Amino acid sequence: MGESTKITVERTDKPENGIKVAFATKDMETINAHFGGTKEFVVYHVSKEGFLLDGVIRTDTSEMTGDDKTDFKVRALEGINIVYCESIGGTAAAKVIRAGMNPMKVQEPISIEAVLKELVAMINGNPPPWIRKIMNVETVEDPRLERWAAE
Secondary structure (H helix, E strand, C coil): CCCCCEEECCCCCCCCCCCCEEEECCCEEEEEEEEECCCCCEEEEECHHHHEEEEEECCCCCCCCHHHHHHHHHCCCCCCCCCCECCCCCHHHHHHHCCCCCCECCCCCHHCCCCCCCCHHHHHCCHHHHHHHHHHHCCCCCCCCHHHHCC
């Protein structure tokens, strides 16, 4: 049966209030793999300060069948906040969501670094409420707050 291997990167400068993002990849540089078919997820920690490689999760489900493949991958990704992939089936997406992760599909293969830079810019700008919740950041500069307080 296939095994999951987590390769972690040792470091002491892990940013606080960040998110863990996994990317389904065939080459460690591009989001270019289907969730169910990928054998590797590269994981980054993303925060206001930037992004750092957090490790690689290798998943080989070639000897598994049916739902066991998806369940195995979801368990291997425990602790991840967002999973980017080229595509993901409805059942797999539901399992990912139930496990507390947010699946994100890309329209076409895209550089992981480009997405990481977009995430950092979004976090430093006006991140959506679900990202703020993951990062334990209070909403203090939302223009809607004044409107809601006036009502």
